[in-house]
Amino acid sequence: MADTRSLSNETALRDENVLRHVRQLGSARDGLAEWRLQRRTAIALIPLALYFVASMLRLATSDQPTAAAWLASPVPALFTMLFVLTLLTHAVVGLRSFLMDYVHTRARLVAAELLVRGAAVLLAGASVLAVLKLFLGR
Amino acid sequence: MDRPLSPFMFPTWYRFQITSALSILHRLTGIALSLGSIVLAWWLIAVAAGGELFTTTHAVIASPIGLLLLFLWSAAFFYHLCNGVRHLAWDAGYGFEIRQAYLSGYVVLVATAVLTALTWLYVFLA
Numbered sequence: 001m002a003d004t005r006s007l008s009n010e011t012a013l014r015d016e017n018v019l020r021h022v023r024q025l026g027s028a029r030d031g032l033a034e035w036r037l038q039r040r041t042a043i044a045l046i047p048l049a050l051y052f053v054a055s056m057l058r059l060a061t062s063d064q065p066t067a068a069a070w071l072a073s074p075v076p077a078l079f080t081m082l083f084v085l086t087l088l089t090h091a092v093v094g095l096r097s098f099l100m101d102y103v104h105t106r107a108r109l110v111a112a113e114l115l116v117r118g119a120a121v122l123l124a125g126a127s128v129l130a131v132l133k134l135f136l137g138r
Numbered sequence: 139m140d141r142p143l144s145p146f147m148f149p150t151w152y153r154f155q156i157t158s159a160l161s162i163l164h165r166l167t168g169i170a171l172s173l174g175s176i177v178l179a180w181w182l183i184a185v186a187a188g189g190e191l192f193t194t195t196h197a198v199i200a201s202p203i204g205l206l207l208l209f210l211w212s213a214a215f216f217y218h219l220c221n222g223v224r225h226l227a228w229d230a231g232y233g234f235e236i237r238q239a240y241l242s243g244y245v246v247l248v249a250t251a252v253l254t255a256l257t258w259l260y261v262f263l264a
Contacts, residue, residue: 039229042222053215053257060261064192067185084178091172098165104143123179130179130186 034093041090048083068134077135084127088120160243164221167214174211209258216253220246 055076059067070076095116103109152158184195198204224242227233233242 039226042226046219046223049215049219053212057257057260057264064185064188064196068188071182071185080182084175084182087175087178091168091175094165094168095172098169119176123175127179127182130182133186 034096038090038093038097041086041093044086045083045090048079048086051079052083071131071134072137074135077131081128081131084131085124088124092116092120156243157239160221160246164218164225167218167221170211170214171218174214177207209254212257213250213254216257217246217250220249220253 055070059070062070071080096113099109099112099116103112181195181199184192199208224233224246227242233239
């Protein structure tokens, strides 16, 4: 496996150079940017998701005032918003790669992508608004 | 144009392999968790709104179907998390040998079962 690792190290952080050289043969769109976005959000989600799930376990049987007080404090408010936004970004990239593999009609693919993106924006906006309402105490 | 379209290799041409099954499971759990984000947003809104919306939401989540969904989502979460780390290791260039890929696959399955079991033990004992 030493070969794979050294190859990986040689190309690390120089994707742009590689892409420029292979433009004729490689992806002409945003494949690489999406690939990196998927990995970056995945890495960010490891601590964010574990923090949120662990917090949910403590809140599992709590009443509304307890949950509201938790979301109104700065650290949970910040990390909950970051978690939701990172989760939805990661979900959109993942769902798109799934749709591109299994939806073979162009019109249906565009419609499905619009639906996924629209739903994600709506959920992100609603979640952030809910947390902000509690954090700002309105 | 009659070119073969994905997933044409299944189930005719490929025999069952744990590695490809785990790969498909990664996608399925990803889709399930994406759907879970709807419930997550709903719960946040319910906490912010309070009153009857929270009472109803709490009742739905605490119902048998709600608990079953939560259990499935927790298993999907731990699987996607562990297998995601496996994918990140591949991206970094580690674990490509067939024996290693099988071993890490079984490790992911065991870790998923253990983490899910510990989570629900905590819920019911705490």
